[in-house]
Amino acid sequence: MTGKARTSSAEAQAASAEAQAASAGPRAASAGPRAASAGPRTSAAEARTASAQARTPSAQVRPTLASVARAAAVSHQTVSNVINAPHLVRDETRRRVEAVIAETGYRPLKAAQTLRTRRSHLIAVIIPAPGEWRGELHNAFLHALTRRAQKSGYRVLLFTAADDNEEINAYDQLLGDYTLDAFVLTGTHSGDRRTSWLRRKRIPFVTFGRPWGSTAGHPWADVDGAYGDRIATEHLIAAGHRRVAFLGWPEGSDVGDDRRAGWQQACAAAGLPPEGQPRLDMEDDLAQGRAACARLLDAAEPPTAFVCTSDTIALGAWTEITSRGLIPGTDAAVIGFDDSSAAAAVGLTSVAQPLDEVADACIVALSKLLSPSRRNPPYDRVLLKPRLVLRGSA
Amino acid sequence: MTGKARTSSAEAQAASAEAQAASAGPRAASAGPRAASAGPRTSAAEARTASAQARTPSAQVRPTLASVARAAAVSHQTVSNVINAPHLVRDETRRRVEAVIAETGYRPLKAAQTLRTRRSHLIAVIIPAPGEWRGELHNAFLHALTRRAQKSGYRVLLFTAADDNEEINAYDQLLGDYTLDAFVLTGTHSGDRRTSWLRRKRIPFVTFGRPWGSTAGHPWADVDGAYGDRIATEHLIAAGHRRVAFLGWPEGSDVGDDRRAGWQQACAAAGLPPEGQPRLDMEDDLAQGRAACARLLDAAEPPTAFVCTSDTIALGAWTEITSRGLIPGTDAAVIGFDDSSAAAAVGLTSVAQPLDEVADACIVALSKLLSPSRRNPPYDRVLLKPRLVLRGSA
DNA sequence: AGCATTAGTTTTAACGATCTAATAGCACGT
DNA sequence: ACGTGCTATTAGATCGTTAAAACTAATGCT
Numbered sequence: 001m002t003g004k005a006r007t008s009s010a011e012a013q014a015a016s017a018e019a020q021a022a023s024a025g026p027r028a029a030s031a032g033p034r035a036a037s038a039g040p041r042t043s044a045a046e047a048r049t050a051s052a053q054a055r056t057p058s059a060q061v062r063p064t065l066a067s068v069a070r071a072a073a074v075s076h077q078t079v080s081n082v083i084n085a086p087h088l089v090r091d092e093t094r095r096r097v098e099a100v101i102a103e104t105g106y107r108p109l110k111a112a113q114t115l116r117t118r119r120s121h122l123i124a125v126i127i128p129a130p131g132e133w134r135g136e137l138h139n140a141f142l143h144a145l146t147r148r149a150q151k152s153g154y155r156v157l158l159f160t161a162a163d164d165n166e167e168i169n170a171y172d173q174l175l176g177d178y179t180l181d182a183f184v185l186t187g188t189h190s191g192d193r194r195t196s197w198l199r200r201k202r203i204p205f206v207t208f209g210r211p212w213g214s215t216a217g218h219p220w221a222d223v224d225g226a227y228g229d230r231i232a233t234e235h236l237i238a239a240g241h242r243r244v245a246f247l248g249w250p251e252g253s254d255v256g257d258d259r260r261a262g263w264q265q266a267c268a269a270a271g272l273p274p275e276g277q278p279r280l281d282m283e284d285d286l287a288q289g290r291a292a293c294a295r296l297l298d299a300a301e302p303p304t305a306f307v308c309t310s311d312t313i314a315l316g317a318w319t320e321i322t323s324r325g326l327i328p329g330t331d332a333a334v335i336g337f338d339d340s341s342a343a344a345a346v347g348l349t350s351v352a353q354p355l356d357e358v359a360d361a362c363i364v365a366l367s368k369l370l371s372p373s374r375r376n377p378p379y380d381r382v383l384l385k386p387r388l389v390l391r392g393s394a
Numbered sequence: 395m396t397g398k399a400r401t402s403s404a405e406a407q408a409a410s411a412e413a414q415a416a417s418a419g420p421r422a423a424s425a426g427p428r429a430a431s432a433g434p435r436t437s438a439a440e441a442r443t444a445s446a447q448a449r450t451p452s453a454q455v456r457p458t459l460a461s462v463a464r465a466a467a468v469s470h471q472t473v474s475n476v477i478n479a480p481h482l483v484r485d486e487t488r489r490r491v492e493a494v495i496a497e498t499g500y501r502p503l504k505a506a507q508t509l510r511t512r513r514s515h516l517i518a519v520i521i522p523a524p525g526e527w528r529g530e531l532h533n534a535f536l537h538a539l540t541r542r543a544q545k546s547g548y549r550v551l552l553f554t555a556a557d558d559n560e561e562i563n564a565y566d567q568l569l570g571d572y573t574l575d576a577f578v579l580t581g582t583h584s585g586d587r588r589t590s591w592l593r594r595k596r597i598p599f600v601t602f603g604r605p606w607g608s609t610a611g612h613p614w615a616d617v618d619g620a621y622g623d624r625i626a627t628e629h630l631i632a633a634g635h636r637r638v639a640f641l642g643w644p645e646g647s648d649v650g651d652d653r654r655a656g657w658q659q660a661c662a663a664a665g666l667p668p669e670g671q672p673r674l675d676m677e678d679d680l681a682q683g684r685a686a687c688a689r690l691l692d693a694a695e696p697p698t699a700f701v702c703t704s705d706t707i708a709l710g711a712w713t714e715i716t717s718r719g720l721i722p723g724t725d726a727a728v729i730g731f732d733d734s735s736a737a738a739a740v741g742l743t744s745v746a747q748p749l750d751e752v753a754d755a756c757i758v759a760l761s762k763l764l765s766p767s768r769r770n771p772p773y774d775r776v777l778l779k780p781r782l783v784l785r786g787s788a
Numbered sequence: 789a790g791c792a793t794t795a796g797t798t799t800t801a802a803c804g805a806t807c808t809a810a811t812a813g814c815a816c817g818t
Numbered sequence: 819a820c821g822t823g824c825t826a827t828t829a830g831a832t833c834g835t836t837a838a839a840a841c842t843a844a845t846g847c848t
Contacts, residue, residue, distance in 0.1 A: 074797075074798090075797065075798045075799075076798095077797075077798065077799080078796085078797060078798075081796095081797085088795080088796070088797090089796075089797085090795080090796060090797090093796080093797085112803090114803095115803050115804065115805085116802080116803055117803090118803085
């Protein structure tokens with residue numbers, strides 16, 4: 001096996017190996033077992049190749065399918081098969097090619113793959129402006145998604161947009177030049193134009209958030225907010241609280257209504273008098289949360305516990321409580337939502353969303369969507385349970 | 395308007411003719427009264443066009459250089475020139491091609507461009523795990539960078555890594571398959587292995603953060619932390635404060651030391667007695683900030699103002715002050731750093747980093763780095779001035 | 789023996805852009 | 819008339835990959 005010995009001795013270093021193999025090309029080929037059949041055609045072709053290689057004497061060249069093939073004395077398609085359809089290749093050949101791949105560190109160029117297959121392994125996600133859609137949560141989600149995606153061979157591409165319409169434009173732009181595999185949307189809401197647009201265009205996507213109002217038609221993953229505030233409320237009731245207030249967003253927000261329902265269910269299930277459970281609506285703002293808390297504390301029969309739709313509001317309540325010289329968790333309980341870093345910092349009990357699981361579900365759903373197996377369930381719909389992170393405040 | 399209109403459409407509005415032919419398919423091709431009016435040359439060309447179109451009956455096909463060229467009756471290269479080197483094309487031809495481009499909505503496919511030019515217009519940025527490197531700031535930077543990048547035709551690709559070594563691995567991985575144009579690094583520090591690795595491999599990159607310790611060798615943009623805490627301190631001194639404490643990170647952190655220097659400079663410049671300016675070091679933690687503030691307030695000669703290296707520490711101080719029934723800004727002043735949402739929420743004066751400008755500088759630096767004009771200054775080094783956002787607390 | 793089947797490999801053709809010539813048309817000077 | 823230089827345009831090769839077709843041996847079946 002002269003040819004084989006030659007190739008194996010040629011490597012050791014990726015770059016030099018390639019140069020060596022190139023210059024040794026024709027000889028190795030003629031020494032191979034298939035020498036008789038090769039004939040003049042091959043030598044002509046390889047002469048061209050050799051001269052082309054000679055033009056780049058010692059430059060750091062990236063290995064390609066062709067260069068790997070040359071070094072392993074097979075055709076480039078066989079190398080491709082080793083990677084994409086190993087069962088087509090004889091074991092011995094496969095091992096030989098795999099050795100060259102390992103030595104040269106060959107990796108297929110995405111751009112070429114994308115051009116050919118129309119798959120880029122790129123998924124696009126919006127990055128909201130700071131302050132929008134509770135930035136910290138989205139950031140954590142982005143991180144989880146990126147991590148999970150890269151484990152599955154996908155990468156996350158960012159884009160920005162100020163509102164849904166701009167976001168749809170952004171989709172169009174992105175699809176215009178990049179060959180995206182899919183989108184991941186966040187913050188779905190009733191009558192979401194983005195999902196209908198994407199569906200009309202038959203573009204694969206998943207949403208973090210249920211298709212509020214409409215019935216699916218696309219895969220999604222979401223966190224059960226009602227469950228979250230139900231266990232929060234149950235926790236408070238179990239601790240002896242009988243007047244459990246709810247500080248939340250105004251009615252009409254899908255997520256807010258869902259969470260409030262959980263509080264209501266828990267109160268009802270425990271047989272707490274409905275009129276004894278005060279509730280105030282407000283925007284997602286610390287000052288408003290604080291004011292609302294103050295108002296309730298000053299009422300005739302003040303609540304002893306506050307369930308809040310967000311950590312922002314909860315921190316407002318927490319601030320009001322401490323500023324009165326009361327101790328959160330002892331004198332008045334507070335529970336927030338989202339388990340933000342601020343909550344952790346001050347010791348606020350909060351409902352944590354399992355973002356890793358959400359990201360996981362998103363990628364799994366996308367994989368199914370993009371894989372050709374067509375007897376999968378039509379769409380993944382995953383509703384995950386949040387968990388209560390107990391700290392001092394409740 | 396049959397004969398005349400048709401001839402003119404063949405010239406000026408070949409595009410719409412093409413569109414029609416595409417959708418209406420073979421019928422339009424065979425039914426045309428063109429036989430009578432059109433010359434031999436035109437008919438030959440159009441016959442070619444029609445037959446080519448007929449092969450794609452009604453499917454939604456993406457326009458390509460070739461299809462646009464056909465519709466405009468020019469070669470594909472001319473279309474390419476219209477886009478990439480318009481000065482090479484005659485005005486009339488250019489307009490005709492541009493019309494077709496506009497009508498078909500043609501946009502070059504990035505994958506093909508990338509394969510040929512080795513430029514993907516993709517820049518990679520890390521997304522840190524929640525909690526790391528003051529997540530909120532990085533998130534805001536990511537947003538600014540994405541926005542700015544997409545204005546310049548670039549897109550941001552995310553990746554994750556737990557530490558510098560993992561990050562270098564991630565670079566290698568990314569470069570292995572995607573054809574990235576550049577990296578943007580954040581959180582540079584003395585002896586940063588990442589920058590030396592990238593330089594050794596001659597990979598274009600910019601850093602948000604100075605090359606602490608070493609002298610450049612790569613473009614960077616950063617915010618002048620010393621300046622920030624100098625103006626913060628000056629503001630306090632101007633307001634009459636004579637004992638201005640500094641709560642910061644332990645010595646040895648590049649950013650922390652820089653900011654502390656600003657406070658020192660301002661104190662010295664104002665002739666404040668050095669022994670009267672207390673200072674405590676601590677980790678970036680709210681509780682530690684609070685404890686440090688308490689300790690100083692309980693000292694023999696308590697400070698009346700606190701300059702803090704971060705909003706986290708400042709919020710700790712703020713919490714301690716309010717919990718004593720004191721009013722921040724009136725009884726004791728506090729200034730933070732980074733202008734976080736929490737600072738905005740509670741009314742904490744803070745030094746704001748001009749992230750939009752940083753992002754801008756990064757993209758500008760990258761453009762220069764990637765553009766072939768070689769008589770640019772070797773590397774952009776941009777040091778930006780933060781600004782003091784006045785709120786209630788100082 | 790003759791022929792179909794199969795496994796393993798190679799050959800040829802795309803994918804859609806850019807780059808490097810080559811070519812046609814035209815004005816100019818001699 | 820003829821080469822020269824310039825402009826506008828085209829033709830062909832190429833980037834690195836995958837898909838489909840073609841080919842070569844070896845095997846099985848009648």
